[in-house]
Every structure is written in C-alpha cells, then in structure tokens.
Amino acid sequence: MTSTHSPALPDSPAEPAGAPRQAAGGDPLVIAGRSFTSRLITGTGGAPSLRILEDALVASGTELTTVALRRVSPDAEGSVWDLLRRNGIRPLPNTAGCFTAGDALRTARLAREALETDWIKLEVVADDRTLLPDPVELLDAAERLVDEGFTVLPYTNDDPVLARRLEQVGCAAVMPLGAPIGSGLGIRNPHNIELIVEQAGVPVVIDAGIGTASEAALAMELGCDAVMLATAVTRAQDPVLMARAMRDAVAAGRAARRAGRIPVRRYAQASSPAVD
Template identity: 75%
Template structure:
C-alpha cells in the first residue's frame, strides 16, 4: 500500500473518511460510498425501528467498509461515553468518532466535556477519534490524553464553508503527534484539497456528498481532491513571493526591436 493513512496502527489506502448522514436513499448512498473509495465510514446510534428495509449496517458489511460509530447528539461526557459503549457493542469495534457538542444550534464541540469523555474512553480501551474545534491547544490536550487522531473542524457541521482558519489547521498539523483529520465544513472539492495541502492526514465529510445535486459525481471528485491535495503536500509547493519571476530564460532573446 503506497502512502497509507495509519491510525492506531491500522492502515487505510484511502484518506477520505465518509459520513452517511443526509443521504435520501440507501441505494444512492451505497453508490456514492463506493465511488468515494472510502474504507472507513461513520454511523450514528439511534433507536431501532422495525419494518425499515435494509440498513446502513448491512450496506457497510457487504462492501467491507469499516463502520466508525459516532456519538452525535451528545452534549455531556457521560452521554457520549454511554453512546460510545453502545456503538462498540452494536458495531463490534472499539473505534469511536467522539462528538460532544455544546448546543444544537452551533453544533460546536464543547472542549471541556470532549477532553473528559476522551480520557474516560481511552482508559476503557477505546480508539478515540475526537471531533474538535480548530484550536491547536485543545487538539494537543486530546492527543495528550491518548486519542488516536484529532479531527478539527474546517467550519461548522453542514455549512460547506470550507476551511475557515487554514493557519490554525496548519498549526495543529505542525504540532500534532497523531494523525489530523479535517472533519466538517467541507463544501466542495477544493476545500478537501486545501485541507490536504495544509498537511492534514485525511478528510472526513458527509453532507458535501450526500446533499450534492449529484452525490456519486461529487464522491468521485472528493476522492480525487484528497489524492491531489495529498500529492501537492508531499511534492512541496513553491514559496509565495511578492514579485513576478519569469520562468523563461532572460538570456538569448532575439533583437526584435523593429524601431531600430
């Protein structure tokens, strides 16, 4: 596997982690997930409903996409810890996308509850991937308590505003001892590419694909954007400069001054 994403010792060929929220149909979602090339995909935990046809669980199983249960909808550490344990039981994995939000309007992470829940879950043997603010200090504290990755937001969930604070994301990347996954806020392919160019190890997105006019085409676009951004990061971009710099040689030009 060339240049894999490695989280907690597990290797992934794809650096695009998908979410499944917002898709109007399971069939459309399945095609989009396959087109995205993702190997790790988030699911939420909700009360069972009888009589529904097919399930996201079956869909991921038959396509060998690993399920990453989240704790979406939790406002306190204790709710998130219980939800994580239910996710572990339901999805037969000790990996969790840890979300603890402060309110249901901003959907912004509550750093105090988040770090508390992360510490508890790490001590309980979970592999914790926390959704966090784009704050380098919170990210550092999450890594310090033993999280396997940190997942700062580009912009609030579902906004599609892209990477609002690229300098903070770059600072998190520069400081981080664990993989950095940009999570939330991606609107279109260039946002995903920018996140990767900033040095993120991966991108997690859902809405940008599931609510696009053509989710399958957008999934393909995101796959390519993440690959392109990663390549650009590894290739090393040129420094920015104030003045123009000719790329054609100045020497050996013909004398074409026809006024002579």
C-alpha cells in the same frame, strides 16, 4: 526480447477510464496501527436513499465511514450496517447527539457492542444551533473512553491547545472542524489547522465544513492526514459525482503537500530563458 507473462488480476474493481489511481501501498493513512489506502473518511447522514449512499461511498473509495446509533425502528428499510459490510468499509460509530461526557460514554459502549469495534468518533456538542464541540465535556469523555480501551477519534474545535490536550490523554487522532457541521463554509481558520498539524503526533483529520472539492484539497495541502465529510457528498445535486470529485481532490491535495509547493513571490520569475 523476452515476453513477460502477466497473470490476470483477480477481481480487480473496474475503474472508470481516466480515473486517477489511489496511491497504492506507498503512502498509507495509519490510525492506531491500522492502514488505510484512502484518506477520505465519509459519513452517511443526509443521503436521499441507501442506494445512492452506497453508490456514493463506493465512488469515493472510502475505507472508513461513520454511522450513528439510534433506537431500532420496526419499519426501517435496509441497513446501513449491511451496506458497509458488503462493501468492505469499516464502520466508525459516532456519538452524535451527545451533549455530556456521560451521554457519550453510554453511546460509545452501546456502539462497541452493536458494531463490534472499539473505535469511536467522539462528538460532544454544546448546542443544537452551532453543533460546536463542548471542549470541557469532550476532553473529559475522551480521557474516560481511552481508559476504557476505546480507540478515540474526537471531533474537536480548530483549537491547537485542545488538540494537544486530546492527544495527551491518548486519542488516536484529532479531528478539528473546518467550519460548523453541514455548513459548507470550508476551512475558516487555515492558520490554526496548520498549527495543529505542526505539533500533532497523531493523524489530523479535518472534519466538518467542507463544501466542495477545492476545500478538501486545501485541507490536505495544509498538511492534514485525511478528510472527513458527509453533507458535501450526500446533499450534493449528484452525490456520486461529488464523491468522485472528493476522492480525486483528497488524492491531489495529498500529492501536492508531499511534492512541496513553490514559494509565493511578489513579482514574476521568468519560466523561459531570457532573449539573447
């Protein structure tokens, strides 16, 4: 028997014992020609500290993470930009806080300059109470940003028609909500999410509403290509543990989707041979 010599892997990150491995290479998420191993996109809002945020992001395995753009505060401690850079996480600036297409364009242009990326998570919301997307302003902003050369990932309603229109104007993905931002209500209209997935020619990322791991898994089982969440992790009692749970849930939901679930039956179907 010949022994094969296997060289030590260079600097492979330590995995906690028993943690499932991310699907390596075989099943990447591809957005605008860029491949990601992780199908979990995270936000950074709501974390109790930058230290806990960093630990949670690393535990989540995310490779793409949103940041907001705000006025520089002279007494800010630490920088989320540095945090992402040192962990090799790609920043995805958002236009949170914008209510009109004009606001969103200004914010996107500043974000491109600040973060040296033309990727933008487009958010144009209608009011502070629901933070629901304003479909008219959203579509207008998306079209103009695409024309300006941005790679646009719009946060949208769970409306299959609007999702189609966003794709038609050139968005690189569509990000329908499961429920309002920060609500933890889960996926309120799974049927619409399935309709969006069925027709989409770009990745579908469930965005907002996810409260716990089973809901992230459900999004993937419905056929979403990725899950975007923030509050569910950053405001969990143990953000790092929840980040790990979300990583595993997204991987499990994706695997279940690819595996093809059994049909639902009304009556039992014996799984053991009949007694002779």
